[in-house]
Amino acid sequence: MDRVYNFSAGPSMLPLEVLQKxxxxxxxxxxxxxxVMEMSHRSKVFEExxxxxxxxxxxxMGIPESYxxxxxxxxxxxxxxxxxxxxxxxxxxxxxxxGNFANLAYKxxxxxxxxxxxASSSDKNYTYIPKLAKDMFRSDADYVHITTNNTxxxxxxxxxxxxxxxxxxxxxxxxxxSEVMDVNDFNVIYAGAxxxxxxxxxxxxxxxxxxxxxxxxxxxxxxNWTVHAENGSxxxxxxxxxxxxxxxxxxxxxxxxxxxxxxxxxxxxxxxLYDFIDNSLFYANGVEPKDRSIMNIPFVTPSPALDxxxxxxxAKCGLVSLKxxxxxxxxxxxxxxxxxxxxxxxxxxxMKKFEHENIT
Ligand code: PMP
Numbered sequence: 001m002d003r004v005y006n007f008s009a010g011p012s013m014l015p016l017e018v019l020q021k022x023x024x025x026x027x028x029x030x031x032x033x034x035x036v037m038e039m040s041h042r043s044k045v046f047e048e049x050x051x052x053x054x055x056x057x058x059x060x061m062g063i064p065e066s067y068x069x070x071x072x073x074x075x076x077x078x079x080x081x082x083x084x085x086x087x088x089x090x091x092x093x094x095x096x097x098x099g100n101f102a103n104l105a106y107k108x109x110x111x112x113x114x115x116x117x118x119a120s121s122s123d124k125n126y127t128y129i130p131k132l133a134k135d136m137f138r139s140d141a142d143y144v145h146i147t148t149n150n151t152x153x154x155x156x157x158x159x160x161x162x163x164x165x166x167x168x169x170x171x172x173x174x175x176x177x178s179e180v181m182d183v184n185d186f187n188v189i190y191a192g193a194x195x196x197x198x199x200x201x202x203x204x205x206x207x208x209x210x211x212x213x214x215x216x217x218x219x220x221x222x223x224n225w226t227v228h229a230e231n232g233s234x235x236x237x238x239x240x241x242x243x244x245x246x247x248x249x250x251x252x253x254x255x256x257x258x259x260x261x262x263x264x265x266x267x268x269x270x271x272x273l274y275d276f277i278d279n280s281l282f283y284a285n286g287v288e289p290k291d292r293s294i295m296n297i298p299f300v301t302p303s304p305a306l307d308x309x310x311x312x313x314x315a316k317c318g319l320v321s322l323k324x325x326x327x328x329x330x331x332x333x334x335x336x337x338x339x340x341x342x343x344x345x346x347x348x349x350x351m352k353k354f355e356h357e358n359i360t
Contacts, residue, residue, distance in 0.1 A: 005343035008321035009151050009296060010174070011194040013338040018248040029244075036244040041237050049240075050233065053247035060253050061176075063183050063206055070205040070225060071233040071243050076101070076173045076192040079203060080108035082223040083169050083188065084115070086207075087142040088216035094118040094141045094166070099126045099150035100327060105171060109145065112216075118144065125328075126153040128288035132161035143167045143187070149175030149293050151195075152325040154285070154332065156293040160185040167211060175295050176204070177253060178337060179263040187211055193242060195295070196337050198249050202242035253337070262337050269335050269344045270294035276348050282355040300330035301358070307331060310354055317350055319343075 006013045029036045032045050039046050054069045063069060072078070083105070084093050093113045095106040097120035109115040118137050119130040137144050144163045149156040151174040160168060167187030176191040183189065183206065193202035205225060212226040221227055227235050256262055274292060277283045277299050285292070285299045301307050307330050311323045324330040335344055 002318070004318040004320045005339070005346055006320050007333045007335070007339070007343075007347070009195070009325070009332060009334040010192070010336075011200050012334055012336050013343075014198065014245070015249065015252045015338045018245065018252050018338075021248055022245060037241045039240070041234060041240050046240060049244050049247055050238065053243050053250060056247065056250040056254060057204070060250055060258055061181075061183060061206075066209055067183060068207050068209050068212065068225070068229045070207065070228045071238055071246075072203045072205055072228060073201060073239055074222075075200070075203055076171055076190060077104065077108075078223065079171070079190040079205065080105040081112060082205075082219075082225065083143065083145060083190075084109045084113035084216075085219035085223055086215045086225050087167065087169070087188075087211060088113065088219070089142050089214055090140050092116070092138055092141045094137045094144045096120070096130065096132065096144070096146045096161075097122060098129055098147050098155060099153045100325075101151065101171060101173070102145075102147040105145055105147070113142070116141075121155075126150060126155065127286050127291075129155055129157055129291040134162050134164045137163050137166055139164060139166065141166050143169045145169045145171070147171045147173075148181075149173075149178075149295055151296050151334075152298075152328060152332075154287050154293045154296045154298040155291045156295070158290065167208070174334075174336075175293070177259055177262070178266050178295055180259050193246055195334070196249075198246035199242045201239040202246055204246075249338075265341065266294045266335070266337065269339065269341055270297065272341075272344055273297050273333060273335070273348065276351065280351075280355065282359055283351060295336055296332055296334045298324055298328055298330060298332045300324075301354075304329060306358055309358070313354065314347075314350055317346075319347055319350055322347075 093109045093115045097103050148170050169188040170186050172189050173191045174195050177196045187208045189206040191204050194200040215224050277285050283299050322331045324332040
Protein backbone atom coordinates (compact mmCIF):
# COMPACT_ATOMS: atom_id res chain seq x y z
CA MET A 1 0.00 0.00 0.00
CA ASP A 2 1.21 3.50 -0.81
CA ARG A 3 1.60 6.07 1.92
CA VAL A 4 -1.59 7.90 2.81
CA TYR A 5 -2.17 11.56 3.57
CA ASN A 6 -2.49 11.43 7.32
CA PHE A 7 -4.46 14.32 8.84
CA SER A 8 -4.04 13.12 12.42
CA ALA A 9 -3.75 15.77 15.15
CA GLY A 10 -0.79 13.91 16.60
CA PRO A 11 1.18 11.75 16.38
CA SER A 12 1.12 12.94 12.82
CA MET A 13 2.95 12.85 9.51
CA LEU A 14 6.72 13.18 9.42
CA PRO A 15 8.61 14.33 6.32
CA LEU A 16 9.20 11.33 4.06
CA GLU A 17 12.87 12.34 3.63
CA VAL A 18 13.31 12.10 7.41
CA LEU A 19 11.75 8.64 7.58
CA GLN A 20 13.88 7.45 4.67
CA LYS A 21 17.08 8.77 6.21
CA UNK A 22 16.21 7.17 9.54
CA UNK A 23 15.46 3.90 7.74
CA UNK A 24 18.82 3.99 5.98
CA UNK A 25 20.54 4.51 9.34
CA UNK A 26 18.31 2.15 11.30
CA UNK A 27 20.72 -0.73 11.88
CA UNK A 28 24.05 1.08 11.65
CA UNK A 29 24.15 4.76 12.52
CA UNK A 30 27.12 6.60 11.05
CA UNK A 31 29.40 3.54 11.14
CA UNK A 32 28.82 3.02 14.86
CA UNK A 33 27.73 -0.55 14.12
CA UNK A 34 24.48 -0.03 15.97
CA UNK A 35 21.10 1.68 15.85
CA VAL A 36 20.58 4.97 17.69
CA MET A 37 18.02 2.98 19.71
CA GLU A 38 20.76 0.72 21.00
CA MET A 39 23.51 3.14 21.96
CA SER A 40 24.36 4.51 25.38
CA HIS A 41 23.06 8.00 25.92
CA ARG A 42 26.46 8.76 27.45
CA SER A 43 28.33 7.73 24.28
CA LYS A 44 30.17 10.29 22.19
CA VAL A 45 28.02 9.42 19.17
CA PHE A 46 24.81 10.18 21.01
CA GLU A 47 26.26 13.27 22.63
CA GLU A 48 26.85 14.62 19.13
CA UNK A 49 23.25 13.83 18.17
CA UNK A 50 21.69 15.67 21.14
CA UNK A 51 24.05 18.64 20.89
CA UNK A 52 23.39 18.99 17.18
CA UNK A 53 19.60 18.68 17.74
CA UNK A 54 19.80 21.53 20.26
CA UNK A 55 21.97 23.75 18.10
CA UNK A 56 19.88 23.31 14.93
CA UNK A 57 16.73 24.03 16.93
CA UNK A 58 18.37 27.17 18.33
CA UNK A 59 19.27 28.22 14.81
CA UNK A 60 15.88 27.65 13.15
CA MET A 61 13.88 29.15 16.03
CA GLY A 62 16.32 31.95 16.74
CA ILE A 63 16.63 30.97 20.40
CA PRO A 64 18.96 33.42 22.20
CA GLU A 65 21.76 32.17 24.46
CA SER A 66 19.82 33.58 27.41
CA TYR A 67 17.40 30.65 27.03
CA UNK A 68 17.98 27.00 27.93
CA UNK A 69 16.75 24.25 25.58
CA UNK A 70 15.62 21.09 27.39
CA UNK A 71 14.69 17.72 25.90
CA UNK A 72 12.36 16.09 28.41
CA UNK A 73 9.73 13.36 28.67
CA UNK A 74 6.17 13.07 29.88
CA UNK A 75 4.44 15.03 27.13
CA UNK A 76 3.10 18.55 27.30
CA UNK A 77 0.72 17.33 30.02
CA UNK A 78 3.62 16.86 32.44
CA UNK A 79 4.58 20.50 31.89
CA UNK A 80 1.08 21.50 33.10
CA UNK A 81 2.41 20.54 36.57
CA UNK A 82 6.03 21.54 35.98
CA UNK A 83 5.11 25.17 35.21
CA UNK A 84 3.67 26.10 38.65
CA UNK A 85 6.29 24.00 40.45
CA UNK A 86 9.22 25.68 38.67
CA UNK A 87 7.91 29.21 38.74
CA UNK A 88 6.95 29.15 42.41
CA UNK A 89 7.66 32.62 43.76
CA UNK A 90 4.38 34.18 44.86
CA UNK A 91 2.36 31.00 44.34
CA UNK A 92 0.03 32.52 41.74
CA UNK A 93 -0.60 31.61 38.11
CA UNK A 94 -2.96 33.26 35.62
CA UNK A 95 -4.48 31.25 32.79
CA UNK A 96 -6.17 32.04 29.51
CA UNK A 97 -8.58 29.24 28.68
CA UNK A 98 -8.89 28.84 24.93
CA GLY A 99 -9.65 25.14 24.71
CA ASN A 100 -9.46 21.71 26.23
CA PHE A 101 -5.69 21.61 26.82
CA ALA A 102 -5.60 25.16 28.16
CA ASN A 103 -8.28 24.08 30.63
CA LEU A 104 -6.34 20.96 31.61
CA ALA A 105 -3.25 23.14 32.18
CA TYR A 106 -5.34 25.39 34.43
CA LYS A 107 -6.86 22.49 36.36
CA UNK A 108 -3.44 20.97 36.99
CA UNK A 109 -2.09 24.38 37.94
CA UNK A 110 -4.94 24.82 40.42
CA UNK A 111 -3.75 21.72 42.31
CA UNK A 112 -0.35 23.29 42.88
CA UNK A 113 -0.78 27.05 43.02
CA UNK A 114 -3.37 29.80 43.36
CA UNK A 115 -4.57 29.60 39.76
CA UNK A 116 -6.92 32.15 38.24
CA UNK A 117 -8.76 32.27 34.93
CA UNK A 118 -7.83 35.65 33.47
CA ALA A 119 -9.95 35.13 30.34
CA SER A 120 -11.80 32.35 28.58
CA SER A 121 -13.54 31.72 25.28
CA SER A 122 -15.72 28.92 26.66
CA ASP A 123 -18.84 31.08 26.14
CA LYS A 124 -18.64 30.41 22.40
CA ASN A 125 -17.21 26.90 22.58
CA TYR A 126 -13.65 28.18 22.10
CA THR A 127 -14.20 29.49 18.58
CA TYR A 128 -12.12 32.62 19.21
CA ILE A 129 -9.15 33.98 21.16
CA PRO A 130 -10.23 36.49 23.83
CA LYS A 131 -8.98 40.05 23.64
CA LEU A 132 -6.30 40.37 26.29
CA ALA A 133 -4.94 43.41 28.10
CA LYS A 134 -2.33 43.87 30.80
CA ASP A 135 -4.87 44.78 33.48
CA MET A 136 -6.54 41.37 33.13
CA PHE A 137 -3.53 39.74 34.79
CA ARG A 138 -2.41 39.93 38.41
CA SER A 139 0.78 41.98 38.51
CA ASP A 140 2.23 39.64 41.15
CA ALA A 141 1.38 36.43 39.29
CA ASP A 142 4.32 34.07 38.72
CA TYR A 143 3.25 33.62 35.11
CA VAL A 144 0.49 33.96 32.53
CA HIS A 145 -0.18 30.68 30.73
CA ILE A 146 -1.41 30.69 27.14
CA THR A 147 -1.91 27.99 24.51
CA THR A 148 -0.69 29.47 21.23
CA ASN A 149 -2.62 27.02 19.03
CA ASN A 150 -5.72 25.14 20.08
CA THR A 151 -5.52 21.74 18.47
CA UNK A 152 -9.12 20.66 18.94
CA UNK A 153 -10.91 23.93 18.23
CA UNK A 154 -8.65 25.25 15.47
CA UNK A 155 -7.75 28.67 16.85
CA UNK A 156 -4.40 30.38 17.29
CA UNK A 157 -2.95 33.55 18.74
CA UNK A 158 -1.78 36.01 16.12
CA UNK A 159 -0.17 38.26 18.72
CA UNK A 160 1.27 37.58 22.13
CA UNK A 161 -0.41 39.46 25.00
CA UNK A 162 1.32 42.24 26.86
CA UNK A 163 1.53 40.99 30.44
CA UNK A 164 3.77 43.71 31.81
CA UNK A 165 6.45 42.14 33.99
CA UNK A 166 4.66 38.82 34.38
CA UNK A 167 6.41 35.98 32.51
CA UNK A 168 4.51 34.49 29.57
CA UNK A 169 4.43 30.69 29.50
CA UNK A 170 3.25 29.17 26.23
CA UNK A 171 2.06 25.69 25.40
CA UNK A 172 3.14 25.66 21.76
CA UNK A 173 2.55 21.93 21.20
CA UNK A 174 0.53 22.26 18.01
CA UNK A 175 2.19 25.21 16.28
CA UNK A 176 5.83 25.28 17.28
CA UNK A 177 8.04 25.74 14.18
CA SER A 178 5.02 26.40 11.95
CA GLU A 179 5.46 30.16 11.78
CA VAL A 180 8.09 32.66 12.77
CA MET A 181 7.80 33.57 16.45
CA ASP A 182 10.06 35.81 18.48
CA VAL A 183 11.26 33.68 21.37
CA ASN A 184 11.89 36.92 23.31
CA ASP A 185 8.09 37.37 23.55
CA PHE A 186 7.98 34.33 25.82
CA ASN A 187 9.66 33.33 29.04
CA VAL A 188 8.86 29.64 28.75
CA ILE A 189 7.79 27.67 25.69
CA TYR A 190 6.93 23.99 25.85
CA ALA A 191 5.70 21.50 23.28
CA GLY A 192 5.05 17.80 22.96
CA ALA A 193 7.03 16.59 19.94
CA UNK A 194 4.41 14.51 18.18
CA UNK A 195 3.07 17.17 15.80
CA UNK A 196 5.79 19.37 14.29
CA UNK A 197 8.93 17.95 15.87
CA UNK A 198 9.08 14.17 15.78
CA UNK A 199 7.84 11.06 17.55
CA UNK A 200 5.91 11.11 20.81
CA UNK A 201 8.05 10.68 23.89
CA UNK A 202 10.02 13.91 23.60
CA UNK A 203 8.91 17.21 25.11
CA UNK A 204 10.82 20.36 24.27
CA UNK A 205 11.05 23.08 26.93
CA UNK A 206 12.67 26.43 26.16
CA UNK A 207 13.12 28.49 29.30
CA UNK A 208 14.74 31.82 30.03
CA UNK A 209 17.78 31.09 32.16
CA UNK A 210 16.89 33.91 34.56
CA UNK A 211 13.80 31.91 35.59
CA UNK A 212 15.79 28.85 36.63
CA UNK A 213 16.46 28.23 40.32
CA UNK A 214 12.99 29.26 41.47
CA UNK A 215 11.42 25.82 41.83
CA UNK A 216 9.37 24.95 44.86
CA UNK A 217 11.27 22.69 47.31
CA UNK A 218 8.45 20.19 46.71
CA UNK A 219 9.13 20.06 42.95
CA UNK A 220 9.97 16.46 42.04
CA UNK A 221 13.48 16.14 40.59
CA UNK A 222 12.20 14.89 37.25
CA UNK A 223 10.00 17.98 36.84
CA ASN A 224 12.72 20.42 37.84
CA TRP A 225 13.95 22.42 34.82
CA THR A 226 17.06 23.57 36.71
CA VAL A 227 18.13 19.97 37.34
CA HIS A 228 17.67 19.12 33.67
CA ALA A 229 19.48 22.28 32.57
CA GLU A 230 22.44 21.54 34.85
CA ASN A 231 22.64 18.04 33.40
CA GLY A 232 22.27 18.93 29.71
CA SER A 233 18.91 17.07 29.57
CA UNK A 234 20.79 13.92 30.66
CA UNK A 235 19.89 13.75 34.35
CA UNK A 236 18.44 10.37 33.45
CA UNK A 237 18.09 8.48 30.17
CA UNK A 238 16.54 10.85 27.65
CA UNK A 239 14.19 9.69 24.85
CA UNK A 240 17.21 9.06 22.61
CA UNK A 241 15.53 7.90 19.43
CA UNK A 242 12.90 10.66 19.50
CA UNK A 243 15.69 13.20 19.92
CA UNK A 244 17.51 11.74 16.92
CA UNK A 245 14.39 11.98 14.73
CA UNK A 246 13.77 15.52 16.00
CA UNK A 247 17.31 16.41 14.89
CA UNK A 248 16.51 15.10 11.40
CA UNK A 249 13.26 17.12 11.36
CA UNK A 250 15.08 20.29 12.46
CA UNK A 251 17.63 19.71 9.67
CA UNK A 252 14.77 19.17 7.21
CA UNK A 253 13.21 22.52 8.23
CA UNK A 254 16.59 24.19 7.73
CA UNK A 255 16.95 22.58 4.29
CA UNK A 256 13.50 23.89 3.34
CA UNK A 257 14.74 27.43 3.95
CA UNK A 258 13.88 27.65 7.64
CA UNK A 259 10.70 28.48 9.53
CA UNK A 260 9.95 31.60 7.42
CA UNK A 261 9.72 29.46 4.27
CA UNK A 262 7.75 26.73 6.04
CA UNK A 263 5.34 29.44 7.26
CA UNK A 264 4.68 30.55 3.67
CA UNK A 265 3.81 26.99 2.67
CA UNK A 266 1.63 26.56 5.76
CA UNK A 267 -0.24 29.79 5.05
CA UNK A 268 -0.73 28.72 1.44
CA UNK A 269 -2.10 25.30 2.45
CA UNK A 270 -4.43 26.75 5.09
CA UNK A 271 -5.69 29.55 2.83
CA UNK A 272 -6.50 27.02 0.11
CA LEU A 273 -8.62 24.93 2.48
CA TYR A 274 -10.33 27.88 4.22
CA ASP A 275 -11.12 29.53 0.87
CA PHE A 276 -12.70 26.35 -0.37
CA ILE A 277 -14.77 25.91 2.81
CA ASP A 278 -15.83 29.59 2.87
CA ASN A 279 -16.97 29.47 -0.75
CA SER A 280 -18.98 26.31 -0.22
CA LEU A 281 -22.60 26.10 0.91
CA PHE A 282 -22.02 22.50 2.01
CA TYR A 283 -19.02 22.78 4.36
CA ALA A 284 -18.57 25.18 7.26
CA ASN A 285 -15.88 26.20 9.74
CA GLY A 286 -17.22 28.03 12.77
CA VAL A 287 -14.03 29.72 13.95
CA GLU A 288 -13.68 33.51 14.10
CA PRO A 289 -11.73 34.15 10.85
CA LYS A 290 -9.03 36.32 12.43
CA ASP A 291 -8.21 33.62 14.99
CA ARG A 292 -8.12 30.66 12.65
CA SER A 293 -5.34 28.12 13.08
CA ILE A 294 -3.13 27.30 10.12
CA MET A 295 -2.39 23.87 11.63
CA ASN A 296 -5.76 22.40 12.64
CA ILE A 297 -8.83 23.11 10.54
CA PRO A 298 -12.16 21.78 11.82
CA PHE A 299 -15.15 21.68 9.50
CA VAL A 300 -18.59 20.12 9.20
CA THR A 301 -20.99 19.02 6.48
CA PRO A 302 -24.75 19.74 6.83
CA SER A 303 -25.32 16.71 9.12
CA PRO A 304 -23.55 14.35 11.54
CA ALA A 305 -24.56 11.39 9.33
CA LEU A 306 -22.81 12.98 6.36
CA ASP A 307 -19.78 13.76 8.55
CA UNK A 308 -19.51 10.09 9.41
CA UNK A 309 -19.82 9.06 5.75
CA UNK A 310 -17.22 11.68 4.80
CA UNK A 311 -14.62 10.33 7.23
CA UNK A 312 -15.19 6.72 6.10
CA UNK A 313 -15.10 7.44 2.38
CA UNK A 314 -12.09 9.77 2.66
CA ALA A 315 -10.13 7.01 4.39
CA LYS A 316 -10.86 4.70 1.47
CA CYS A 317 -9.28 7.35 -0.77
CA GLY A 318 -6.09 7.50 1.31
CA LEU A 319 -7.08 10.59 3.32
CA VAL A 320 -7.01 9.30 6.89
CA SER A 321 -7.65 10.47 10.47
CA LEU A 322 -10.05 13.23 9.49
CA LYS A 323 -12.55 12.60 12.29
CA UNK A 324 -12.98 15.67 14.49
CA UNK A 325 -12.33 15.51 18.22
CA UNK A 326 -15.26 14.03 20.13
CA UNK A 327 -15.92 17.35 21.88
CA UNK A 328 -16.47 19.15 18.56
CA UNK A 329 -17.60 16.45 16.13
CA UNK A 330 -17.38 16.82 12.37
CA UNK A 331 -13.99 16.69 10.75
CA UNK A 332 -10.59 18.15 11.48
CA UNK A 333 -7.73 18.39 9.02
CA UNK A 334 -4.43 18.73 10.85
CA UNK A 335 -2.01 20.08 8.30
CA UNK A 336 1.29 20.35 10.14
CA UNK A 337 4.63 21.14 8.51
CA UNK A 338 5.07 17.66 7.06
CA UNK A 339 1.72 17.64 5.22
CA UNK A 340 2.58 18.33 1.59
CA UNK A 341 0.62 20.86 -0.49
CA UNK A 342 -0.50 17.87 -2.61
CA UNK A 343 -2.19 16.37 0.48
CA UNK A 344 -4.34 19.46 0.97
CA UNK A 345 -5.15 19.56 -2.75
CA UNK A 346 -6.18 15.89 -2.63
CA UNK A 347 -8.42 16.64 0.36
CA UNK A 348 -10.11 19.54 -1.46
CA UNK A 349 -10.68 17.37 -4.55
CA UNK A 350 -12.28 14.73 -2.34
CA MET A 351 -14.43 17.39 -0.62
CA LYS A 352 -15.68 18.61 -4.02
CA LYS A 353 -16.57 15.09 -5.08
CA PHE A 354 -18.30 14.31 -1.78
CA GLU A 355 -20.30 17.53 -1.95
CA HIS A 356 -21.35 16.83 -5.52
CA GLU A 357 -22.55 13.34 -4.57
CA ASN A 358 -24.39 14.39 -1.43
CA ILE A 359 -25.81 17.84 -1.96
CA THR A 360 -29.61 17.87 -1.98
N1 PMP B 1 -1.36 20.91 24.57
C1 PMP B 1 -1.82 20.90 23.31
C2 PMP B 1 -2.06 22.20 22.62
C3 PMP B 1 -2.05 19.69 22.66
O1 PMP B 1 -2.51 19.67 21.41
C4 PMP B 1 -1.80 18.47 23.36
C5 PMP B 1 -1.99 17.11 22.72
N2 PMP B 1 -2.72 17.01 21.61
C6 PMP B 1 -1.36 18.54 24.67
C7 PMP B 1 -1.13 19.77 25.23
C8 PMP B 1 -1.10 17.30 25.45
O2 PMP B 1 0.11 16.80 25.01
P1 PMP B 1 0.72 15.42 25.44
O3 PMP B 1 -0.14 14.36 24.89
O4 PMP B 1 2.09 15.49 24.83
O5 PMP B 1 0.77 15.40 26.93
